[in-house]
Amino acid sequence: MKYFQEKGDQYKLELLEGFKGQSITLYKQGAFTDLCRGTHVPSTGFLKFPKLLSIAGAYWRGDSNRQVLTRIYGIAFPKKQMLEDFIKMREEAEKRDHRKLGKELELFMISQTIGGGLPVWLPNGTLVRRLLEEFLRNELIKRGYQEVITPHIGNLNMYRTSGHYPYYADGMFPPIKFTDETGREEEYLLKPMNCPHHHQVYSSKPHSYRDLPIRLAEFGSVYRYEQSGELSGLSRVRGFTQDDAHIYCTHEQLKAELVNAIDLTQLVFKTFGMEVKTRLSFRDPANKEKYAGDDAMWDQAEREIQEVAEEMGLDYFIGIGEAAFYGPKFDFIVRDAIGRKWQLGTVQVDYVMPERFELEYVGNDNAKHRPVIIHRAPFGSMERFLSILIEHYAGNFPFWIAPVQVSVLPITDDQIPYAQELTKRLTDLGYRAKLDDRAEKVNRKIAESEQKKVPFALVIGKKEVESGQVAVREHGVGDKGAMSVEAVLEVFAGLKNA
């Protein structure tokens, strides 16, 4: 301790205060001696090929009320080739950045005139989104969900009842206050989540145990005031749409419903081939004031979640302090192109809101009972899901969700009528085909089709018109030669659904 006093290192001294009575380790490198739990490399000589990556401010001991230290990030490899590979990998990752590809492929935009963190879905992005919604909606129908639509604002008192307002006022846009024509003051909140609205749907009529489970789904747009420094492309925004649903069930049904909800989430990740980590998000018992509900409720809910995880054979880890204030949850976490982790899907158990909103059902004992609520969103947010999807595919969307699926490219004006006829035929069959009838060289048309990452280009020249064929070029593969139109349609039919 004396050593660090002489050095005037207040930070290490503070750490030492906390370590009183414990053994500590010091590492030495030349004239530099560091207090660290370890492990350090024995000597900087082991760092053969270093590169400094970035510099950033970081709060001392992770506390935003304390001073900011400058943190320098760097990496070192034992071999030069490994460093070069690493740099190359990073460059490749940057090419996948959804903000870059989102612009190039005209999927979305963010306009400062509209507002930061408020993404606009351009026609191409909207197409992808609608296809994702359609995919999920089909599953919801199979799984007994009912869709609802609720307003974008709600009375502030509803959020006082739910407890969201006291907990998250900082993370919401400030209330809309006004006095109506009778002189009564009202306060509304731009909705930061859909839950309380759905609870109102549930309690709009009495329920029998025979009705349960009731599964209410909505692609619900919500607005949250994220800190300005947190905004990032489509990953972290102030306005987004959750593929939300709330399942109201009896306690006996809880586990089966959790399994169903997790199964749906896994279907989503499997469909898109995404690698996902499952986190069981539990409360931090040392911080009980951050959570609603009593110990017995939390212990039970966490136990149930873990049992389901075990029974389903999920490969999971536990995140202490990651729970919602009303209950523990399963969170499904994926990485973006540069390795940052984002939560996409979530499945949450909630015993608190049924109490707060006095939700009821009549059991077979003719007595009133509280249902349990499962909150779940397999995509999480459509915006964030798209950001991951773009980076996952590097913009090369599979056929079924590609905004444009087929480019039809006549070589000269003579082939335009044939090309128009083919385009119409494809469009009539429900394919998203685009005719490029400009007076450009076919090389140019192909280049642009490839840059837009259109899965197929159908080149039509004199030969194809004469033989009633098309020359097929597959994105990322190349020229596949001439095929009959029928054969092409067969290929497309095979790719139509997922």
Next chain:
RNA sequence: GCCACUUUAGCUCAGCGGUAGAGCAACGGUUUUGUAAACCGUCGGUCGUUGGUUCAAUUCCGACAAGUGGCUCCA
């Protein structure tokens, strides 16, 4: 919100104490073309905003805004 950096044409980017330049795109022509970008011409910018220093600021300094990388937060 905090720390650092960045902000020049629709896009990607040069440049600089003496009021700006390229490629692509757009537009007008010419070209009718066989698997990744034909040719010629035209248009296009109060150099993020706002103060200051200076004879003179897009350039230097400050503030603000937005973006980027982190931190904190994330129902």
